[in-house]
Amino acid sequence: MSEPFPPADCTGCGRCWFSENPLHVRVFSVDRERMSGPSLRFVRETPEGSAMDMAGGHCAALRVDERGRLVCAIYAERPDVCRSLVRGSSGCKDQFDRKRGRPDVLLGSLRR
DSSP: OOOOSSOSOHHHHOGGGBOSOTTSSBOOHHHHHHOOHHHHTTEEEETTEEEEOEETTEETTEEEOTTSOEEETTGGGOOHHHHHOOTTSHHHHHHHHHTTTTTHHHHHHHHO
């Protein structure tokens, strides 16, 4: 049985958090201006530019809250690329389809 799209809630899906690409979540100067010290600790510099650190195949700011939801540790200061990804949008659909099943094992372990 296939999962319905769009997901009812982003905090239950989480596919957009996952990538093997170290530049999956780019961080630009406008993002840095918004970020405080605690948020900046998740940013890594690469020869190609700044990006959120990808730890274990997912953004390092990914957290699982007490209710088992996938949440962003720096939500109020998240990069613009994260702000622009809207649930149900074409970008969301792309992530949903391309990463179907791929993060499920890790998501399950993060929720335990």
